[in-house]
Ligand SMILES: NC(=O)C1=CN([C@@H]2O[C@H](COP(=O)(O)OP(=O)(O)OC[C@H]3O[C@@H](n4cnc5c(N)ncnc54)[C@H](O)[C@@H]3O)[C@@H](O)[C@H]2O)C=CC1
């Protein structure tokens with residue numbers, strides 16, 4: 001199975017590293033616009049093979065899309081990341097043009113591929129990729145919810161002082177500092193509601209930390225995070241390539257689900273070899289419904305800024 005990752009920067013290269021280390025794909029092509037950069041990242045990753053014991057072939061190319069031909073999955077991480085103090089939404093001006101061009105280039109060489117969009121503002125970039133390419137909605141998946149959910153599980157595990165893998169929890173809604181919806185009511189510690197162990201005040205703090213999880217790391221690192229983002233993309237790609245049918249919160253095109261239309265936003269999805277195989281339309285309570293509607297309004301406002309790119 002072949003995966004192309006466009007953008008060999010922090011997130012793209014980490015994703016290639018995790019995919020190869022875990023043997024998720026047989027071939028990974030890293031593509032970047034910066035001369036020699038993807039080649040260097042690929043060579044560095046390949047030089048791990050004997051010590052970590054993987055057989056995936058990783059190659060790097062400078063803007064040569066012919067090498068990406070017939071990819072089963074293409075991941076788009078090209079574009080600029082935010083700096084401390086910025087929101088993801090502020091990246092739209094530069095990233096929209098990059099994502100649109102990249103999506104067109106990859107599809108010219110891999111017309112049957114499934115596209116995973118990572119560049120921010122991710123929900124709007126996913127919508128842009130869908131509208132500009134006309135791909136069926138099951139083949140365009142925005143990655144954000146997998147990451148936000150893993151951060152939610154991390155913060156819950158910290159509050160519980162128990163391992164993250166014993167915690168089950170999901171974040172839906174937009175992938176933005178104010179649009180994420182950590183579903184605290186449904187979070188559990190080994191099947192037991194977390195409210196059995198944590199006060200409402202503690203749960204509110206966990207939700208608030210989750211929502212600004214990316215901003216917190218950006219403040220600490222000077223640029224946005226890459227280890228958990230790269231691993232989250234690899235987790236999603238694994239479910240596609242190996243037809244695992246995992247339920248993962250992804251930004252997908254809604255046609256009536258959650259009361260929304262003509263928008264890409266995070267909802268639980270079954271992810272398998274056909275990409276988005278099912279949107280899981282769970283019953284939210286009134287407060288969660290109101291949060292989802294508000295989140296969708298904010299994402300839709302952002303999408304309105306695409307008018308000049310989508311002509
Ligand atoms: N959806 C999510 O959960 C997450 C999204 N992100 C987003 O992912 C994007 C990438 O982040 P990083 O890897 O940290 O940035 P980075 O700056 O380390 O890497 C971006 C790479 O894209 C390349 N690039 C730019 N234009 C290109 C083009 N036209 N074709 C090919 N390559 C091109 C650059 O040369 C650079 O190497 C950012 O927009 C960031 O906000 C980051 C983390 C999580």
Ligand SMILES: O=C([O-])CC(=O)C(=O)O
Nearest residue numbers: 082088214215218224225
């Ligand atoms: O925070 C950012 O800008 C990058 C991102 O989307 C994340 O790490 O969640």
